[in-house]
Amino acid sequence: MKKKLRKKSRKAEVRIPFPNMLAVFLVCVTVLGLSYVWFSARCNSLGTEITKLESTYRAACRAADIEQERWANMLAPANFERALKHHKLAMTLPGERQIVRVRRGSNGEILRLAYRR
Amino acid sequence: MPMNYKGRTIIAAVCITAVFAGLGVRLAFLHLDPAEKTLARIERGRHLEEERPAPRGKIMDRSGNILAVDIVGRHLCVDPKFMLAHGDIHEACDAISSVLSMDRSEVWEKLNQPARQYVRVKKYMHDRTLEPLKKMKLKGVIFEETSMRNYPKGALGAHVIGFSNREGVGGAGMELQVNSYLQGTTGLRVSQKDGRRREIYSRRTVDIQPQPGADVYLTIDQQVQHFAEKALDELVAEFQPQGAWAIVQNVRTGEILAMASWPTYNPNRYSNAPDEWMRNRAVRWGYEPGSVMKAMIIASALDAGVVGPRDMFDCENGVWMYGGKALHDSHGEGLLSVADILKKSSNIGAAKIALCMGDQKVYRSLKNFGFGSRTGIDLPGEEAGILWPVSNWSKISITRLAMGHEINVTALQMLSALSAIANNGIRMQPHIIQKIVDADGEIMMETLPVELGRPIRPDTAKEMSRLLARVTQPGGTGTKAAVRGYSVAGKTGTAQKVNLEDGGYYGRKYVASFAGFLPVENPAISIIVVADDPQGKYYGGTVCAPAFQSIADQTVRYLRISPQGFPTEFISNIDVN
Numbered sequence: 001m002k003k004k005l006r007k008k009s010r011k012a013e014v015r016i017p018f019p020n021m022l023a024v025f026l027v028c029v030t031v032l033g034l035s036y037v038w039f040s041a042r043c044n045s046l047g048t049e050i051t052k053l054e055s056t057y058r059a060a061c062r063a064a065d066i067e068q069e070r071w072a073n074m075l076a077p078a079n080f081e082r083a084l085k086h087h088k089l090a091m092t093l094p095g096e097r098q099i100v101r102v103r104r105g106s107n108g109e110i111l112r113l114a115y116r117r
Numbered sequence: 118m119p120m121n122y123k124g125r126t127i128i129a130a131v132c133i134t135a136v137f138a139g140l141g142v143r144l145a146f147l148h149l150d151p152a153e154k155t156l157a158r159i160e161r162g163r164h165l166e167e168e169r170p171a172p173r174g175k176i177m178d179r180s181g182n183i184l185a186v187d188i189v190g191r192h193l194c195v196d197p198k199f200m201l202a203h204g205d206i207h208e209a210c211d212a213i214s215s216v217l218s219m220d221r222s223e224v225w226e227k228l229n230q231p232a233r234q235y236v237r238v239k240k241y242m243h244d245r246t247l248e249p250l251k252k253m254k255l256k257g258v259i260f261e262e263t264s265m266r267n268y269p270k271g272a273l274g275a276h277v278i279g280f281s282n283r284e285g286v287g288g289a290g291m292e293l294q295v296n297s298y299l300q301g302t303t304g305l306r307v308s309q310k311d312g313r314r315r316e317i318y319s320r321r322t323v324d325i326q327p328q329p330g331a332d333v334y335l336t337i338d339q340q341v342q343h344f345a346e347k348a349l350d351e352l353v354a355e356f357q358p359q360g361a362w363a364i365v366q367n368v369r370t371g372e373i374l375a376m377a378s379w380p381t382y383n384p385n386r387y388s389n390a391p392d393e394w395m396r397n398r399a400v401r402w403g404y405e406p407g408s409v410m411k412a413m414i415i416a417s418a419l420d421a422g423v424v425g426p427r428d429m430f431d432c433e434n435g436v437w438m439y440g441g442k443a444l445h446d447s448h449g450e451g452l453l454s455v456a457d458i459l460k461k462s463s464n465i466g467a468a469k470i471a472l473c474m475g476d477q478k479v480y481r482s483l484k485n486f487g488f489g490s491r492t493g494i495d496l497p498g499e500e501a502g503i504l505w506p507v508s509n510w511s512k513i514s515i516t517r518l519a520m521g522h523e524i525n526v527t528a529l530q531m532l533s534a535l536s537a538i539a540n541n542g543i544r545m546q547p548h549i550i551q552k553i554v555d556a557d558g559e560i561m562m563e564t565l566p567v568e569l570g571r572p573i574r575p576d577t578a579k580e581m582s583r584l585l586a587r588v589t590q591p592g593g594t595g596t597k598a599a600v601r602g603y604s605v606a607g608k609t610g611t612a613q614k615v616n617l618e619d620g621g622y623y624g625r626k627y628v629a630s631f632a633g634f635l636p637v638e639n640p641a642i643s644i645i646v647v648a649d650d651p652q653g654k655y656y657g658g659t660v661c662a663p664a665f666q667s668i669a670d671q672t673v674r675y676l677r678i679s680p681q682g683f684p685t686e687f688i689s690n691i692d693v694n
Contacts, residue, residue, distance in 0.1 A: 047318025062189040065172075066244065072183035072269035077343035093674045 163309045165316055170264060171301025173285055174330030176278055176292070178339045179374075179551055183269055184278050185292065185384075190265035191247055193217070193238045193258070197230045200257030209255045213238060216250050241265050241283070268384040274342045276397035277335065277376050277496070277549060280384035288387070289395055291549070293497050295333050298553050298561065302328040331561055334551040336372035341365055341672050345377040348646070348667040353379055356651035356660050362398040363646045363664065364528055365672060368536040368634055370566040371545030373494070374642065374672070376400075400499040403525040404628045404647065407612030407657065408594075410521030411467040412632075413534055414474075415459055416581045417482030420542075420573040423473045426456045426584060430466045437465045440513035444468055444520075460587045462594045462609060468516035476507045476515050483518070485572035486534040487544060488526055494547045495564070502526040521612055528630075532645040534572070535632045538585070539606070539640035542578040544569040582606050586637045589662075597662035598631055600670045603680050606640075607633020607665065609657035614650060626650045631661035635669055641678045644668050
């Protein structure tokens, strides 16, 4: 009899109903919370990455500007002449008598092979 | 009695609890009922609002070579307080003074301010200048970023390009003329920052991107500009004038290919240059042109049918009294044809031709050539010159105007008038801006050739070109302007310089000039060279014609302009020697 009673009461303990709705709610809240935390962390890391890329882009633009400026400086006619002189390259424009001018006509044929004054 | 273990534990627990309780209470206060003042302080600390400066647009030549560009620069700053506490102030002082070539005592004066946390040592420097200092990793040295305008070609085209000041506002030349296009729109970013002063991206509420300024393409060609500047340098070295300037123009379109002025300056260091050096004499310096004006007077006379090229005039053997004043020729001549009056540059002959025309016709023709009014070139500060109305003329004014006196012109006006003769009598609007392109590549503005008028008929222009070509041929005054292989038309000018202080003219100061175009058969470019008060020799044909020749010779070959002026689609240049 005693054994039976104990069995009964144990069954009664097990059967305490946990509200399903509450369980679903708690699970949802947990999932939502975790998702929020995950998304927030993801957004933050993406934000950090974006700001990093932005600054990299800015730095690249600056570097490009500096390189452009250097290149333009190198191509300045005076610097070009200086470089030629430094490397002992005597370059002059050809004289008129050294030039042969060849011209193509409107339909493609060569009209004049050489010009001599 | 020493405290036992339990007692110490209790005290520690109480302390820890008290600390945490305090923090908890503070936290509760901050979160539940924060004072407005506290909230504002927190907000201020986290708030991040930065203006994002837009880079100024580039200025480029007609081929896209960069003439002006914004680059990142640095201000070298120090935190003397931090440096004293954590670094070596003497080492920093030595390093800075040696890298920046500054006086050590000057650097020391700036560093030795223990109470200060921010001192600027030197402003606006290139990154590459500071590279050695960066590598040293000196404590308390700050490299503050800034933007600075840079002119990679140095002094090349300085008067055309101008300069922009430290605030990014154009101060002269093209930088001033198209400042509104070059200046971009500043951006804005509003956000929050974390404890390490880094921006929290997710808190960014406003992000307006800066709009870079538009790029300006000029009609200038850097190589032709170099030819012009080099020729002026040679002229200056030989004749030591007070100033010299030159312009190269495309006669068909009015485009300015080069505009050089001496003395010049480097726009990268514009603050070191005196104002007078910054003056673009090509458009901002009026002078009496002398005999170059004869080309316009004779062209007008031919156009009006008043004279013909073969009509003869008595040049009075070099001295002619008119209106009670003597008019002289440098070489006495007897009878000369109109063509020879131009070739030998006879003042008396030109005066007589002008008298045949009469005051009103001379005045109208000079007006039609554009004298006395601005050409309207897209450069700031252009002078209009002076052409007095006929009512202000004396009896002899017409004879003086014919030889380029009693009139004040700019080199650009004179070149524009001569280009009209070269361009079948059509005067084109001189311009120096080719196009303005925004950051997205859209053309915001493009300059197309504009006709300003037709002072003479095409047949008169052809005749005048032929007559002007004789000036550079043997026996003419401008033989030194001849370019081998090409026929060159031009006119020399030598005028006494006006004494602005005492009135009248200087006895021994002259303005020499040469203006011409080539090839005569099919003119492509026109060039003017002017020298103010050259020393030793002063004739336009001696001082300026060689500079003209130098510019013309190099330019026609560089631009591949053939002697006949036919289209320059050459397949190849072959060395036949």
